[in-house]
Amino acid sequence: MASRFNPLQADARWQQVWEEAGTFRASDDSNRPKAYILEMFPYPSGRIHVGHARNYTMGDVLARYRRMKGFEVLHPMGWDAFGMPAENAAMERNVHPGQWTWSNITTMKAQLKRLGFALDWSRELATCDPAYYGHEQALFLDLYEAELVYRKQSEVNWDPVDMTVLANEQVIDGRGWRSGALVERRKLDQWFLKITDFADELLDGLAALDQWPDKVRLMQENWIGKSRGMKFRFELCAPAQAGAQANAGPADGLLLSQEHKSIEVFTTRPDTIFGSSFVAVSPDHPLAVTLAQDQPEVAAFIAECKQGGTTAAELETQEKKGFDTGLEVLHPLDPEWRLPVFIANFVLMDYGTGAIFGVPGHDQRDFEFATKYRLPILRVVAASAEEADRAVEGEAENGDGVIVNSRFLDGLGVEEAKAQVIRRAEAEGWGEGTTVWRLRDWGVSRQRYWGTPIPIIHCDGCGAVPVPREQLPVKLPEDVSFDVPGNPLERHPTWKHVACPSCGGEARRETDTLDTFVDSSWYFIRFASQPADRPFDKAAAERWLPVDQYIGGVEHAILHLLYARFWTRALQRLGRLDVAEPFAGLFTQGMVTHETYRSADGRWVAPDEIEVGAGGLIERATGAPVQRGRIEKMSKSKRNVVDSDAIADQYGADAARWFLLSDSPPERDLEWSDAGIEGAWRFVQRLWRIATGPTH
């Protein structure tokens, strides 16, 4: 008997046995109870590193455990294969994104097999395969027919040099990350999915997800952002005789037009209605736009507001700016009370109604604004009735208290006063209680090549026409090049020129592709059932779904998980799948981190290029000293990635997996270390000795 465990032989032997026996293949018609275990499928970026390995090891252990407990286990693997890195690679090394992607898949699949995971490879899929994305196009058309898809103008970050749209994270200090050109905000027609139709369901559904981390549920709750409040209208009136005569002309004209008789605002604090001292509209508000047509100074102010970036940091430091339109509105509860109307840079068009009423005493932004433009700061909430006359100083007070200086509301608590005002507004017809959401519809258009083509044809006569189902999949053309800036689909000589399916006339294909989050919004259904002629079979998919345990990084806590939940509910509404929630259990695992190293000239140096020299760490190739840096998440750019093959070859799959699971609790970060894997290796050896046993 060998005196030591040889993982290279053992790994290979067992992996071959499992492969030949189809041990981990899930049967659709087993009568055992089912268990669907899924890890978030990887993007085929190049190679598997130990961070991937940790994620899949967790699922693997669970899958094997359930299997041993008598469950029929579905534990599949696939590839989230569309996305920008493939296009970047295409530009950098002049390879086709598809070729780059498929070659990465081959490599990474071999690496996963080397780790011996209990995966059902017979269900492997890649989202960049027409056999996958063709079905996605069909599902998109289903949603389109159900009127859950629409088209509207939306702003994008446009890089004028690369002639491409940039994601927010590709805009660095207002410049394109690749070209360095100043990014412009441009309006394009784009496709949207009506996720807001499901806002209530998606929020309520969270309560039932008791096997999800509270943290993730909370993040989704905040993201959906339900606010109860009141919408109400301020009637516009002619400006006061004194003061604003300069603007009298245009304003009078406005009064006559039907659309601008009143300004509708939204508030979560109707109780402070007697504390208002101004009304402000967004620079994008229709009223502002109308005023700009006649008044150059309004147009100039709006242009000024549009300068500058949209990043959080810039917005934070931006000064509150307003433009007095000279218009006035009537207070709904006092016809004698007139309030000035401003255009203000801090009012957002896409939240609420795009207009607010300012209560400087009890809202910090309004306070700053009122201070700057010398508007009254009224107190309407106080700690007690006795403090009604105390001035609000220094900053706005948004605490609880008792209503003061508010006529019929005096003495009420904040919540009672809210209800009282809403009741009165509804009775008198100038406003109503309402709910506003932070969640916006999901913009799915991407002006990129390497994604699922949106199956729509644009005809000058017929408008947007769905591609007939029998013509699906709309395949990406292969003969494209990336040596010129812009979207290759846009400039391809023939691809976009097609006949209109409706009238037969000349028409153009949609050249936008779908956001890759669409691809990952239903792959777990396709894993459960993959007929060739349709996206999935209802009964077969329902046998496996929901996923019993989903495992992945917390970085997907909001977008991916929310989109997948939406997509599943949309399919349910269409009667395609009777499942409300795709993931019954969710586990968010910690990251794998590693020390970083830098050379004297600031280059990142990979761990395997380093050794301990006389005076500390040195770079092996050059002997130059190396600085130990911070411990960070493994990433290619910082060169602190540990490849799974190197570890598997040196220590075997078991030691690697043992270390990845045992060193840190799974939900926390794990710091990869040589000492740690060495220890795990010795542990595996000890276990083997105990199991095989000395005979003496």
Place this chain on the structure above:
RNA sequence: GCCCCUGUGGCGGAAUUGGUAGACGCGCUCGACUCAAAAUCGAGUUCCGCAAGGAGUGCCCGUUCGAGUCGGGCCAGGGGCACCA
């Protein structure tokens, strides 16, 4: 700014409901084996102290016979959201 999470040895971390703090592992130290090393086996390992003894779960206060655990107030680190009305 708002919301949330986490602070325990050199390290990862244990400690059902408030009841022997530091399980288990890593690392380290010493010893055995060996010509020697690696591997392996054994012992030790919170800190201060030769010892007796004392201190100790981020800090301060409180509740309790008893607090890592419960309450209040801080500090530090991390995460999410954000001119959201």
